[in-house]
Each structure stands twice: as C-alpha cells, then as structure tokens.
Amino acid sequence: MTPLELKSFIQRRAYELGFNGVGIARVERLDKEADRLRQWLNLGNHGTMSYMENHFEKRVDPAELVPSAKTVISFSFNYHQADIKRKEGSLKIASYAFGRDYHKVLKKKLKILFREIEDIQGKVVGRMFTDSAPVLERQWAAKSGLGWQGKHTLLIHPKKGSWFFLAEIISDLDLPADAPIADHCGTCTRCIDACPTQAISPKGYLLDGSKCISYLTIESKGPIPETFKEKLEDWVFGCDICQDVCPWNRFAKPNQEPDFQPHPDLLSLSRKDWSEMTEERFDELFFATPVKRTRYQGLRRNIDFVD
Numbered sequence: 001m002t003p004l005e006l007k008s009f010i011q012r013r014a015y016e017l018g019f020n021g022v023g024i025a026r027v028e029r030l031d032k033e034a035d036r037l038r039q040w041l042n043l044g045n046h047g048t049m050s051y052m053e054n055h056f057e058k059r060v061d062p063a064e065l066v067p068s069a070k071t072v073i074s075f076s077f078n079y080h081q082a083d084i085k086r087k088e089g090s091l092k093i094a095s096y097a098f099g100r101d102y103h104k105v106l107k108k109k110l111k112i113l114f115r116e117i118e119d120i121q122g123k124v125v126g127r128m129f130t131d132s133a134p135v136l137e138r139q140w141a142a143k144s145g146l147g148w149q150g151k152h153t154l155l156i157h158p159k160k161g162s163w164f165f166l167a168e169i170i171s172d173l174d175l176p177a178d179a180p181i182a183d184h185c186g187t188c189t190r191c192i193d194a195c196p197t198q199a200i201s202p203k204g205y206l207l208d209g210s211k212c213i214s215y216l217t218i219e220s221k222g223p224i225p226e227t228f229k230e231k232l233e234d235w236v237f238g239c240d241i242c243q244d245v246c247p248w249n250r251f252a253k254p255n256q257e258p259d260f261q262p263h264p265d266l267l268s269l270s271r272k273d274w275s276e277m278t279e280e281r282f283d284e285l286f287f288a289t290p291v292k293r294t295r296y297q298g299l300r301r302n303i304d305f306v307d
C-alpha cells in the first residue's frame with residue numbers, strides 16, 4: 001500500500017470502529033508548547049498534580065516515547081450525551097463519566113486498528129495512548145486538524161463541537177500529514193463568563209487547573225477549600241459548564257457507543273438519593289465508570305461539600 005492508501009485505510013477503519021475524527025501530524029519537538037507548559041507549571045496552575053512536572057521532555061517530544069517515531073495519529077471519539085435530563089435540583093457529574101471507562105473502551109479499539117495495520121504493513125514500531133501517558137493530546141490533535149483549542153483550552157471542531165475523547169498512535173509509520181484548522185472562537189467569551197470558579201483566564205486560552213471543578217472534585221485529594229463553597233453549582237465529579245455554553249456544541253451529535261450509555265438509574269437520582277448514597281450503591285452505579293477514580297470516599301467528600 002502507498003502511504004496515502006494506508007492513511008485512507010486507517011481513516012476508514014477508525015470511523016468504522018466508532019471514532020469521529022482522525023488526523024496525522026509529523027513528529028517534532030513541540031517547542032512553543034513546551035514554553036507554554038513551563039509557564040503554566042511555574043504559575044502553579046497544575047495545583048497538586050505534581051505528576052504534570054514529571055517526564056517534561058517525554059511530554060513535549062514524542063520521539064522520547066517512541067524513538068523511531070515519524071507520525072502522531074490523533075483520534076477523536078464522541079461521548080456527547082445529547083438528551084441528558086437530570087432530575088431537577090439533583091447533583092451532577094460530567095457527561096464523559098456516564099458510561100464505561102473510556103480508557104478501556106478506546107484502547108481496545110486502538111489495539112484492533114493497530115493489529116490490522118500490522119497485517120497490511122508488517123511490524124510497526126508504535127505505542128497507543130488515551131489520556132494514559134505524558135502526551136500533549138490536545139496540541140497534537142490541533143496540529144493534525146481535529147479542531148482548534150478554544151478559549152477554555154479544550155479542542156473544538158467546527159462541525160462536531162467539543163464532546164470528545166482523544167487518543168493517539170505514535171509510531172514509525174510514514175504517513176502524509178494533515179493541516180491544522182483555524183481558531184473560530186472570535187470575540188466569544190461565553191465559557192470565560194460562565195465558569196463559576198473563574199478558572200479560565202479573562203483573555204482565554206489559559207486554564208488555572210487548580211481552580212477548575214474537575215480538579216477540585218477529581219484530582220485534588222485533600223479537603224476542597226472553603227473559598228469554593230457555593231461555587232461548585234452542584235457538580236460532584238467534573239463539570240460540563242464551559243462545554244454546555246459553547247456555541248459550537250450546537251452541532252454535536254449524540255454518541256452511538258453502547259459502552260457510553262449511562263446506568264439506567266443514574267439520571268433519576270434525586271438530591272436526596274445522592275446525599276444518602278452508600279458505598280454499595282456507589283459500586284453498583286459507578287463500578288466500571290471513570291467515577292470510580294475518586295472512590296466512594298472522594299465522591300462522598302464532594303457530595304458533602306455541595307450539599
């Protein structure tokens with residue numbers, strides 16, 4: 001197969017496996033992004049996520065992860081829960097966490113694709129990632145034309161919105177690269193204005209992770225600082241606000257992935273059900289979902305904080 005034919009095969013199979021975007025970028029050290037990351041870390045915007053300081057070179061140079069790498073193939077996977085009707089006054093979790101743990105779901109699909117590529121191409125030196133290693137996923141996805149990084153710093157596609165997971169294959173496959181697409185945020189400031197904790201800088205494109213509700217309710221292990229009392233707006237695991245208000249998400253379509261459908265009881269939980277949630281109920285509802293990351297004690301802390 002020619003590189004172009006192989007690229008078409010990868011695109012076609014990725015779509016058949018359920019991904020909604022595929023883009024390719026040539027491997028290079030991300031010098032500009034490295035400077036921005038250094039600045040972000042120096043500002044302490046990573047809070048207590050000290051792992052963000054580790055493996056700096058690996059994070060900014062994929063050749064440190066796969067020494068013979070030529071390309072980064074980025075994939076997007078839709079998780080949009082289009083018709084969420086949460087019970088009025090109930091507590092909220094981010095919609096990416098409704099279904100099965102995406103790390104497992106996406107990795108399985110990437111493995112299938114990787115095997116099929118090797119069936120055609122012979123041995124490929126490469127690794128697969130989905131939020132699972134020091135890879136600047138959004139930056140690679142932006143470079144390969146999967147969208148632009150909006151003022152909230154998430155990736156947005158002009159026809160698909162921003163509700164997607166990202167995954168990558170970094171390998172020695174020599175494939176034609178795609179071009180980035182333009183930033184369409186324009187003068188919009190909806191995400192900045194709507195963020196209840198002012199985590200997005202006033203000019204956008206910079207997120208103080210230590211103020212983001214996702215960090216406060218998932219990553220941060222200690223007590224949530226009292227300064228955030230009344231600011232979490234009933235979110236107890238992650239937050240969807242900046243994506244909910246983004247005008248580009250009017251183009252988002254509901255996901256079709258059976259593994260990402262919510263537990264039937266999840267959306268009917270009342271505020272009282274959340275308040276009274278036991279460890280057994282937590283296990284039933286969140287056993288295989290991203291929410292298990294906080295364990296019962298973490299979710300309990302969050303529920304008690306907002307309740």
Ligand code: SF4
Nearest residue numbers: 195212213239241242
């Ligand atoms: S996820 Fe929520 S808290 Fe975090 S930046 Fe977006 S709106 Fe703000």
Ligand code: SF4
Nearest residue numbers: 150151185188191246
């Ligand atoms: S809400 Fe507006 S400013 Fe924020 S990411 Fe979307 S388009 Fe950009």
